[in-house]
Amino acid sequence: MNFKHLKNNFSGQLFDDNLHRSIYSTDASVYQEKPKLVACPKNEADLKQLIQYATDHKLSLVSRLAGTSLAGQCISSDIVVDIGRYFNKIININVNQKTALLQPGVILDDFNMHIKKHELFFGLNTSTSNRCMIGGMVGNNSSGTTSIKYGVTRDKVISLKCILSDAKTVEFKPLNYKICLKKSKQNDVEGKIYKDILNFLKDKDYQKHILKYFPKPEIHRRNTGYAIDELVKYYNQTGYINLSKLICGSEGTLCFITEIKIQLDSLPPQHSSMIVAHFHSVDDCLKAVSVTMQDDLFTCEMMDDTIMDCTKNHSEFKHYRFFLTANPKAILFLEIRSNDKQNLEKQTSNLLDDLKQNTSSYAFPVLKDEEIKKAFKLRKAGLGLLGSMIGDKKTVACIEDTAVALKDLQPYIKEFSGLMKKYNQKPVYYAHAGAGELHLRPILNLKDKKDVEDFKSITHDVAILVKSYKGSLSGEHGDGIVRSDFIKLMLGEECYKFLTQLKFSFDPHQIFNADKIIKTSHNFSIDKKLRYQSKGVLHKSFLNFSAEKSLLHATENCNGSGDCRKTELSSGGMCPSYHATKNEKDTTRARANALRQYLTDPKTLSDQAIKEVFDLCISCKACKRECPSNVDLASFKAEWTYQYYKTHKRPIRDKLIGFNDSINKLLQPGAGVYNYFVQHKFWSKTLKKPLGFHQNRSLPQLSQQLFFNYLKKNKVESKSKTPKIQTIYLFVDEFTNRLESETGRDAVELLTQLGYEVKYLKNKPSGRALISKGFLKQAKVLAEYNIDLYKDIINEQTPLLGIEPSAILGFRDDYLRLVDDIKVAEKLSKNVFLVEEFLSQEIQRGHISSNQFSEESCEVKLHIHCHQKALSNSKITFDAINIVKNAKVSIIPSGCCGMAGGFGFEKEHYNISMKIGELILLPAVRNSKPQTYILANGTSCRHQIKDGSPKRAMHPVSFLRQMLK
Template sequence: MADGKPSTSDPAVLDVAALERALRRRVDGEVRFDAGSRGAYATDGSNYRQVPIGVVVPRTVEAGAEAVAVCARFGAPVLSRGGGTSLGGQCTNTAVVIDWTKYCNRLVSVDAERRTCVVEPGIVLDELNRQLAEHALQFGPKPSTHSHCSLGGMIGNNSCGASAQAYGKTVDNVRRLEVLTYDGARFWVGATPDAEFERILAAGGRRAEVYRGLRGIVDRYLGDIRRGFPNIPRRVSGYNLDSLLPEKGFNVAQALVGSEGTLVTVLRAELELVPVPSFDAILVLGYPDICAAADDVPHLLEHCQPTQLEALDGRMAQLMREEHAFLDSLDGFPEGDSWLLLQFTGDSQESVDEAGRDLLRALGRSEDDKTVAFSDDPQREQRMLKAREAGLGVTARPPDDRETWEGWEDSAVPPSRLGDYLRSLKELFTEFDYDHPSLYGHFGQGCVHTRIPFGLKSAEGVARFREFLLRAADLVVSYGGSLSGEHGDGQARGELLTRMFGDRLVAAFGEMKALFDPDNRMNPGKVVAPYRVDENLRLGPRWRPDSHATHFGYPDDQGSFTRAVMRCVGIGNCRTHTGGVMCPSYRATGEEEHSTRGRARLLFEMLGGHADSAVTDGWRSKEVRDALDLCLACKGCKSDCPTGVDMATYKAEFLSHHYAGRLRPAAHYSMGWLPLWARLSRVSPRLVNAALHAPGFARLGKGLAGVAVQRQAPVFAQESFIQWWRSRDVPDPDPADPRAVLLWPDTFSTYFHPGVAKAAVRVLEDAGFRVAVPARSVCCGLTWISTGQLATAERVLRRTLDVLRPWIEAGTPLVGLEPSCTAVFRADAPELMPENQDVQRLAAQFRTFSELLLNDTPDNWRVPSLARSATVQTHCHQHAVSGFDADRELMRRAAIDADVLDAGCCGLAGNFGFERGHHELSMAVGEQGVLPAVRQSPPSALIVADGFSCRTQIEQGGTGRHAMHLAEVLALGLQENAPADHPEKLADRPTHSLRDARLLTAGALAAASGCVAAVVALCKRRRR
C-alpha cells in the first residue's frame, strides 16, 4: 500500500512501513521511526511506558496538520506532545507522537491593547513571557516547569502552578483555539453566543455537527453537570463540560482545555494576558506541622488575596538538608516544622508591604515573631520560593534509598476542608505503610502534592498501589474534592473518574469523545475508556532488567547502574534554554534524544526488562551510542538535574562496554591518550607544532586522528611547566610542613598553558605557601575517563596514587588549576574506585586554587588588588562539582568587578569539540551565550576562564579576545602592585594565546617548510 487507505484501523496490524513512507513524502518535518527516537519518547514524567509507533517533528503548524491527515488515512493513533513532563501518563502512547516544541514555537501576534496574543503549541512558557516583556504583559498561570513546559501542553493538561491563586488555571486564560479533528475538520473555537451558534449550524459541515452534538450532550446531562462538578478552585479531572453551560457562554475552547489530546489537535491558541506586577513581597509563616498550616489557610484567605499561597512541610525541608539542596532557600525561613508562603504583588512597594503587614495585624502576629519572615527583597523572595518550586525534584529520590512515585500527587479539596483532608490522607498512608511522604503544594487553592513510596516492582506492591488509589479517590471525593488539581487524569486517574463523577457524567465524557474522535485514535486509552491504573507500568512485576557489571561503583545508588539510570523521573529541567549548564546539546538541537532525559530513557530501554524494549542489543546499541555521542560530558546535569542524573558518568560507562574488545574511534586514541602524546612532545615541541600546523600535513593528521578539520590544534609550549619548575632547583618542602601545598601539574597547564601554573606558583608563594610539584609524572586519567577507557584510567590513577602517597598520608593540601581535573579527584575517581581509601583521602585533600587561598592562607596575607572589570566564564565542572563561590569571593577581595556569565557551556568541553562531527554543534553551543557575551565585553575588561577548554573556545570562536586563568589575573595584580624595582614588576606577563603561540612556532614552521623543500629537491635530482 502506498498512500492509499489502510485495510484496517487496528494499530496492531497497522502497515507501519507504508505509514512511515507516506509521512516522509507528505510532511515537511523530521519523520523518525528508528528505535532510538521511539525509545526516547517511550515515557513521560509518569509511572507509565508505551513505545510509540514513530515520531514526527513538524517544521510548521501546517505540516503538523498534514501529519495528522496522513495518520488518519492509515488509522494510526496520534499523540500531540509538548514538554513531555506529564505525571499522569498523558504523553506516552502506542501512537505517532507529534512533537511541536522544536519548530512550532512562535509567538504569532500580540495585541497589547486587548491583552491577548496568539501562539503556536510548541512555545515554552518562559520564552513566551520573555517575548511579552516589552509589553509589560505575561501569561498568568505558571507551573513549576515554566522553564520548559509548552503552551500546547499547558492547554492539554489545564496547567495551573502557584500563580493560579491570582490568575486561575489555563482554562481561565484561553480565549480561542484553532483545532483539528482526526477526520480533518479545522476551525477556531471559543465562546459561542446564540447568534454565532445559529450561524455555525446554518453553515453545515463537520463543525456544525460538532456544535450540535455538544449542545445535545449539555441538554441531556444538564442537571448532572451542574450537580456533579465540584465547585472548587482546582478541579482539573474530567472534561470541562461545565464550560458548555449557558451561563458560561457555551465556550467550546474552554471545554477542550484539559482534554489531554484525546479530542482534537490544538494548532494555535489565542490567550488572555495579564500585566506583569511591578512590585512584590513575600510573607512566610511557620507552623508546628503541615495540618496546622492547612487549618490556617481559610483564615488567611478571609483577610487577604495573595498572588500565591504555597506550603511545604518539615519532611521536604529535611530532604533538602540531607541532599544539601536549596539550603540558601531554607535559610530565609522562620522557625517551624511547616510553612505557608504568601506572595503579594501590586503597583507600588508600599502597597504590597502594607498588604503583608495588614495580614500580620489581622493574625495578631508581627514581623518580630520567630515564626514570621517578611521580605520585599526580590532576590531573597526568589530563593524562598525556589524551595517550594523544587518539591518534585527533592522528593523524587530521597537519600534514605526509598523510591517515591507519582500516582496520587495532585489531589485537591476545598481550602476550607484542607486540614482535615490531610489528616485523613496521613491515616491512609499509615494504613498502607507508606511512611512519611512529604506534603506540600498550592494550599491557597486546596491542591496537595506528594510522592509516595509505592512498591511498583512486585505483584503485591502493584496490587497495594491499585488499592490505595481506589481508597484515596473515595477519600478525596468524600471531602468534595477532585482526583486531580493540576496534572490531569491520563492513565493515572482515568479509571477512577467514575468514583468522582459517577456513571452518567463519565458516559457524557464518552459521548464527547465519540463526537470528536469516533474511531478512538486521539491519544486512546486516556481519560475515556482508559487503561487500568496498573497497566503499562514503566516498572511492574514483569520488569526484569539485565544485571550489569560496571566500572564505576555508583555509591549513591547502592552500586547499581540500573538505579543510577532510574534517577531520571522525567521532570524535564534538561529541556530549559537559559540559565545553568544543563543540557547544552538539547539547547543547540532542540532534540528530545539529545536531552539528559532522552538519553536516560534510552539507557532505561537498553537495560531491557520489557518484551517490547525499543533497544535490544544492550551495551552494543547503536541507538544509545548515537544519543550519547552528542553528550558533551559537561556534568551540568549532575548539579542542575533535580534528581542528580550524571550523564557524563553514564556515558563513560557505556563507552567502556560498547567498545570492549573492538576498535575505537580514532579520537579515543589521539585525544584519549593526550597526556602520553603531550609528554612525548618534549622530544621536539617545535617540530611537533610545525607538523600540527603545516598546511596539508595538518589536515591529513586531523583526518587520521579523528579531529575536526575546522579546529586549530593547541600549541605545545616550548618549555613545559615541569621543565620550568625543575630549572628553579628549589627543594620540595616536607609533606608534613603546615605551609606545604602540592600543586597538581595537569596536562593542560603543564604542556599547553604553563603560564597558568607559573602564575599560580607566584601567587601561592606570595601567600606564604611552600609549593611542591610531584617528582614523577602523574595524571588524573581525565581523557581516558571521558572516552570510556576506564580500565586504563584506573591503572593511571593507581600509579598516580603511588606517587602521591607521601603527601596523602601527611594530609598535605593538593591544589588543582584545571577544573576538569579537580572534578576527577572530587567525583569521578571516588566513584571509579569507591573502596580505595587513598582515593577518598585525596578527594578530601584536593582544593581548587580559590578554595586554598580563601581558607588556608595566613590572616595577614591580602589578595592582590587589581581593580578591573572582568567577564568570567565558569567551567562546567566548576559549576557542577567544585562550585564557584570561592572564586566569586576571591575576585571580590581582589576588587575585580566580575560579570560571572550564566550562559551555559562554552561548547568545547574537552575532547568533544575537537572530535570529527562535533564542530558545528560545539560552535552552536558556544554561540548561545558564551561567545556573544565575550564579544560584547568592553575592550578594557579581562576575560577570565579557568578551564583550558573555555579559553580555547573563546580564542578559536572568533571573539578576538584572550582569556586568562584566575591565577594569571592575581599574578598580574601582584605585578601591578609591586614596587618599580621589584623582580615581580620586571617579570614577563604570562601568555598563552593562540596567536602568540603561533608566533612562537613560526620559526619551526619555516624550518619545516625548508626541510620539505630540500627533500623535494633531492627527490627530483634522484629522478633525473
C-alpha cells in the same frame, strides 16, 4: 508497519527506528509504551496528513509538547506527535489589549522573558516553567503557584485555532447563540460538535447532574473529565459559547491545537517578601492555611520534611536550605507583593502577627529578593527531588493533585492520612496549599506485585474520599492513564455518558489520544504498561554506583520531569547539546531512559542505539548538579563506553585523545618542530585529516618548558618573599604541565607573592581524558596513585590546589567512583580546591587584601568551566577576581563553551561544538570592548574562545598575577 507513503509527503521528521520510539515511550509518569512512529510536524499540512493516515489505519495520535505530564497523557502505542519541536513561534503581541497569539510549542519562561520589555507576563507559574510549553498548559489546564492570584490556564485562553478529526481547521472563540446555531447545521465535525453542545445547554436534567456530581464551584482547580461545567458557567455569565474553555484540560483527546490566543497580565508588584512558617506537624501546617489566606497572599505553598530531607546532600539544593530552623515537619512559603515598600512592610508585619497569634508555627524567617528566588528553586524542584530516593521504592503520582474546597483541606487531609495508615504509608505532602490542592504521593515499589495492587487500591479509595468532599480527583495534572479509570465513579453515569458523547462528536474515529479521559479500547489502565520492571539485570559496573544501589537504579532516578529541556535562556548549563539541537534525543532524560531500557532488557535497544544517544553528551556534568534527581550522565557515558569497547574495536582517535598526555610526552623533546607543523596551514590540515579532526579546529601547541621542570628549576618551595601564611600543595595537571605551563607559572608566582609556600609532588596525570573516553582501567591506576600520594599529606592546614577545573575536581567526583577505598578518597576530597576557591576563602579570612593589587580600572568578563559550575560554584571565581578594587567584573551567563575536551576537535562534532559556543559565550566575547579582559579557567574554554573569536582568554590566576602590585 510501513510508513513509506507518509514519509514521502511529510515536511517534518518521521522516526520509526527503535531508538526514537524508545525515547518517546515515556513522559514524567510511571507508564511506558513504545509507539509505532514519532512525528515532528513542521506545518498544518503535516498535521492534516497525520490525521488522514491515522483515520485510514485506525491509529491514535498523541500530541506531545515538553513531555512532562504526570498522568501518562503522552503515552501511546501508535503515533506520538511532537508538536513542540517546530510549532514554537510567537506570532503577535498586542500590548494595548494585553494579548498574545502564539504556537503551542512556546516555552513559558522564555515567553515571559520575551514580553517583559512590554511590562507584561503570563501569570501562571508552574514548577516546570523553564521547559513547559503553553500548548501543554492548555492541554492540561495548568495553574501553578500563582493560581490564587492569576487563576488557571482556562481563565487566560481567549481562543484556539484547531484541526479537527476531519482535517478541517477551525477557530474556537466566544460566539453568540445565533452563530453557534448556524454552525450546528454544517455537515461536518464542527457542525456536529455545536449541535450536541446546544442540545446539552438546553437540557436542564444534564445541568442538574453537573451541579450534583461535578466539584464544588469554589474549587478553581478542577481537571476531572471534560470541563462541561465551565462551559455552562461561561454561557450563563456571558451569553456566549467558547469551546476553547472546553479544549483546555482535554489532554489532546479532541483535536490538534495550532495557535493559542491568551490574555496577559501586567508584571507583578515589584517588591516582595516571603515568610517561611515552620511547623512541628503537617496537621498544624494545614490548620494555618485558612488563617494565612486572609492576608492577601501572592503565593501559599507547602513542603513536608520528606522533600526537605532529599535536599540535604544534593549538590545544588543543599545551598537553598539556609532558612530552615530545627528540622520542621512542614513549612509554608507565604509570599506577599506590593509596589509600595511601606505597604509591603505593613502586610508582612500583619502576617507575622497572624502566624504568632493564630497558628502553631514556631519559626518565621522573612526572606527578600535573591533569598526568595532560592527558596522557590527549592519548592520548584519538589518533583525531581523525589526521584532521587534510593532503591526501588519511589514516590508515585496517582493521587498527587486532588483538590478540595479550602475549608475542607484540613479535615480532608486528616481523613486521607488515616486512609494511608491502612496501607502502611507515610505519604509526601507538598505544593498548592492556598488553592486547596496538595501533591500527595504514596511511596511504592512498582516492581512489586503487592505494591502495584496497592497503587490501584489507594487511588480508588482516595477517589471515593475526594468525592465525599465533592472535590476534584485532579486539580491540574489531568486524568491521562492514571485517573481515567475513575472518572465515571467521580462524575456519575449520566455525566460520563455526555462526556462520551462529546468525545465522539469531536473524534468519531477515536484518533486523538484514544483511551484517555474516555475509556474506549481499554488499552490503558492504571496498573498496566508500567515503566519500572522487576526483570532488570543488575550488571556489574566498573564505576562504583553503590550510593545509588546500582547503575540500573541510578538510571531509574530519572522520572522524566524534563528539567534537562530548559533552554539556554534559563539559568544553568543543562543540557548543552539539547540547547544546540532542540532534539529530544539529546536530552539527559532521553539518554538516561534509553540506558535504563537497555539495562532492563538488552533486546529492546541495540548497542549502536545507545552509542547514538550518547554521542552528543559532552560530559559537562551539568546534570549532576542541576537535575533534581541527581542523574549523572557523565558517569553513565563513561561506564557504558568502557563496557561497549570491551567487545568492540577502539577507534585510533579515541586513543589519541584519551592518552594525549602520553603522546605529548613523546612529542615534547621536539616541541618547537611540532608547534611549527600544527601552526602551518598545509601541514596542519595534512595532520588533522587522518586523525579525524575538523579542518577548522586549531591543534594545541606544546609548551617549550614543562611546568614540572619549571617547578624543579626554580625551587618554588623557597620562593616566598613574605612571611609564610600557609603551606599549600599544587596539583600539576597534564594540561598545565605540557600545554600551558605559563599558566602554572602565574599561579605559583601569584601564590608565593601573596605569602603562601607552594609545594608539589610528582603526581600522575588526572586521567580526565581517559575517563571521558571510557578508558576506566587506566584512569583507575592514575586515581589510586594520586590519592595514595596525597592522602597522608593533605589536610585542613595543608590543602591541595589545582589550576585546571576538569583535572582537580576529579578528586571530588570521578575518583570517588573509581577507587577502591572510597572513605580515604572522600576524606582527601574535602581539602582539595581550585586555586580560586582557595583565594576566595583566604580573602574572606582577611589574609589577602585589595591593597596587594593594582588600582587600575578595567572591565572583566568571566566564563566559568562546566565542572566548576557542577562541582563547586561560579561565585568563588567572581569573588576572587573582585579583589582587584577597580575591576568591573561580570560573569558571562553561558552554559558550556562547547569544546568539551576532545569533543570539539572531532570532525563530526565540530559544528555542534561551535553551535553550543555561539549560543551565548562567543557572541558575548566578540561583543566586548577591545580592552576588556576575557577570563576562562578551563583550557578547553580558552581554546574555544581562541578559535571562535578574535579575542584571547586568560586564566583568572594569570589576570590576578598581572594585577599584583
